[in-house]
Amino acid sequence: MPRGEDRGSHGLQSCAKDATTIVLNGKGQLVRWIKEKSLGISRVTLRETMRGYQGTTYLIDPGADLQDIKLDRNIPLTLYSQGELLKVYCNEGRLKMARSLHAVSHFLVTALAIIPFAFADLTTTIDPSSNWGTWEGWGTSLAWWAAAFGTRDDLADIFFTTQTTTLNGVSLPGLGFNIARYNAGASSWNSINGTSMVVSPKMIPSRQIEARSRGTNILELFSNSPMWWMCKNHNPSGSDGGSSDNLQSWNYQSHAVYMATVAKYFTDHWSTTFSSVDPFNEPSATWWNGKTGTQEGCHFDMSTQATVLNHLRTELDSRGLSSTVISASDESYYDDAAKTLQNLGSTALAKIARVNVHGYQYGSGRRDSVRSLATQYSKKLWQSEYGEGDATGHDLASNLLLDLRWLRPTAWVYWQVLDGGGWGLVDADNDKKTVGQPTQKYFVLAQFTRHVKPGMRILDAGSDYATAAYDAATKKLVIVAVNWGSAQYLNFDMSKFKTPGVNGAVVKRWATQIGASTGKSGTRFWSYFEKEMVQTVEVEGVVL
Numbered sequence: 001m002p003r004g005e006d007r008g009s010h011g012l013q014s015c016a017k018d019a020t021t022i023v024l025n026g027k028g029q030l031v032r033w034i035k036e037k038s039l040g041i042s043r044v045t046l047r048e049t050m051r052g053y054q055g056t057t058y059l060i061d062p063g064a065d066l067q068d069i070k071l072d073r074n075i076p077l078t079l080y081s082q083g084e085l086l087k088v089y090c091n092e093g094r095l096k097m098a099r100s101l102h103a104v105s106h107f108l109v110t111a112l113a114i115i116p117f118a119f120a121d122l123t124t125t126i127d128p129s130s131n132w133g134t135w136e137g138w139g140t141s142l143a144w145w146a147a148a149f150g151t152r153d154d155l156a157d158i159f160f161t162t163q164t165t166t167l168n169g170v171s172l173p174g175l176g177f178n179i180a181r182y183n184a185g186a187s188s189w190n191s192i193n194g195t196s197m198v199v200s201p202k203m204i205p206s207r208q209i210e211a212r213s214r215g216t217n218i219l220e221l222f223s224n225s226p227m228w229w230m231c232k233n234h235n236p237s238g239s240d241g242g243s244s245d246n247l248q249s250w251n252y253q254s255h256a257v258y259m260a261t262v263a264k265y266f267t268d269h270w271s272t273t274f275s276s277v278d279p280f281n282e283p284s285a286t287w288w289n290g291k292t293g294t295q296e297g298c299h300f301d302m303s304t305q306a307t308v309l310n311h312l313r314t315e316l317d318s319r320g321l322s323s324t325v326i327s328a329s330d331e332s333y334y335d336d337a338a339k340t341l342q343n344l345g346s347t348a349l350a351k352i353a354r355v356n357v358h359g360y361q362y363g364s365g366r367r368d369s370v371r372s373l374a375t376q377y378s379k380k381l382w383q384s385e386y387g388e389g390d391a392t393g394h395d396l397a398s399n400l401l402l403d404l405r406w407l408r409p410t411a412w413v414y415w416q417v418l419d420g421g422g423w424g425l426v427d428a429d430n431d432k433k434t435v436g437q438p439t440q441k442y443f444v445l446a447q448f449t450r451h452v453k454p455g456m457r458i459l460d461a462g463s464d465y466a467t468a469a470y471d472a473a474t475k476k477l478v479i480v481a482v483n484w485g486s487a488q489y490l491n492f493d494m495s496k497f498k499t500p501g502v503n504g505a506v507v508k509r510w511a512t513q514i515g516a517s518t519g520k521s522g523t524r525f526w527s528y529f530e531k532e533m534v535q536t537v538e539v540e541g542v543v544l
Contacts, residue, residue: 091487121488126468126479128497128544130460132404135469136411137218138180138449141385155435158426159417160216162450167426173436175425175449179218179411181384182274184262218411220384221263222278222330224296228254236296243286245301252304255279256311264319276325277316278310278356278384282332284340302340305329306348313351326352330384332358334365334407341373355379359386360389362399367406380410387415391422393444397482397534400448404458404467414445447510447536451478466490470544477501477542483529490529492537499543511535 027042140159162176225236230251233240247255259279266272280300282288288297300308309328316324329344331337337357341349355374374381383403388395401408418428418435425445427436448467452458456469456478466481481490494500511533527535 006080036219051087077538117239121490122463122465123491123493124462124466124475124481125493125496126462127460128470132408132458132460133410135452135454135456137454138175138452139177139181139216139411139413140417141181141183141222141413141415145359152435155418155426156250160188168435168437172442173446173450175442175446176453177449178454179220179413180216181220181222181413184221184223184259200446214237218277219272219274220276220327221259221266221274222281222384223255223259225298226251227258230254231298236298237288240291241289243299245304246288246298247300247304247308253311253315255502256308259312260315260319260321263316263321263324267321273321274324276327276354277312278327278330279312280305280329282358283329284336300329302343306339306345309348309351310343315411324353327354327356327382327384328352330356330358333361334359334367334370335361338366338369341370341377349377349379351380355381356384357409359383359399361405362388362395363402367402370405382413383406383407383409383410384411384413385415386413387419387423389422391427391439391441392532393439393441393534394484394532395446396441397444398484400445400465401464401480401482402540404459405464408458410458412448444534447480447534451480451510451536451538462493466492470542472544475499475540475542477530477539478536479539480534480536481527482534483528486530487530490527492527494539494542496501497542497544500540501539501541509535509537 034121116319154167157163158167158172158174160173160177160180163169163174164502165174166172176384225231226247228234230248230326231246232248233246235246256279259277263274263277266274281297283298283300283305285297285304286299288299305328312326314324316326327342329337331340334357341355344352355370355377357370369380382482386396386399386403388399390396400412414425416423417425420427420429420432422439422441424439425442426438428434452467452469453471455473459468459470459477461468461479461481465483466479469478470476471478477494479492481492483490509527525535529535
């Protein structure tokens, strides 16, 4: 069972038990381990090069004899044991317990910082003068999974609220999405003028979609393909070769009419107004092949995109939807998005209010080029779709942090939250309509979505392994950081802030493995990161 954000204090990973006595010298350096008595130490996290005593961590069994943990000078510690938080101190090399404070459920000893600067393997500086945009939110696409599970209230709760919801016996912290991308399907079994849709032999049933709306405050309408009868081969999975334009030239305007009509229908019948409409999905891609495709898709030549965009603005305005903006072009790769922006032409670009790009180039591609062009043309920028098959969340966290640092979008959208093969945040089979367990990826994403909230200002966190967001109303600074290498300390320098929080205050911390509080000293605070760990910290009382 993955240990997720806001769940770390409910258990520990199993570790081998050693009968060990730990001896430190006066500098807090490890002298030796004495494996001789029946002390049940589950795990020791102690670096030989550590300076001072901050962050020294022991995880011990509840039956451990504290008298057998030896240090050679007085040092304040905090002990979590047997459901209680106990203050302990070292006197003449032996630990003594003080009074019980409050209940917790794991067994953890953490040495508190007693010097003003914490030694860390890595240090990053947060820049309060930076402004990488006001965060709009997090979301998902309502496509295959919404068609299969659109009536499930529990699923809506775990994705679109922050409340705790039980799913298959597991209590999940809600992700708090506020953005939903609604797919206007291109498939229909109706006959039009005596012709019918040509179905790709590999088309999966659940991917012929009728997505449903959710209780979000930002909705986008997008299209994977024009309606089948607008396509040259009547196949909404793509052209016969995959690399040619599949929209009939006499239906350029019809595609725009269709998108505008769907948007108007939502407004008139469900009092729901789309914030934006995107008529394309990965239009430069050459894999939309009608003979082999498994889902809806369509290649659009650059000139076709430009023509459709001009028609779409006219059709939206004529239906009283002038406040609904156009986004484009949802290219699959960052490099393709940059090329599209450079070649659409000024007339079509003028119709676009926001650049949408997908994250399927993962760790490659020039994110900064897309951001630079969006800034040059005064366009907002979203990472409008991301997904991969790594259920651990490692790739998601790495690529998300790269997006926040180099692409600098103001919103980030996951593709399908329910799916199999590691792609879903929750494992599911959309065709069999079965829902399994949450993946580790779910909890990794929760580190971001539950803390970096709409309205926050995104700051330069100084590195590729961290991001920072600031809430001016509550004077709260949020930092999400990762550590994929060996266990180490990360030090966060806030010396450039006018008010970097309260000296000595507890800094709230959440982690996918172990969650606890850490300390703050002066203008810095630090946190110990195990290997393969994502942590979120919140610092109160901060002024830029």
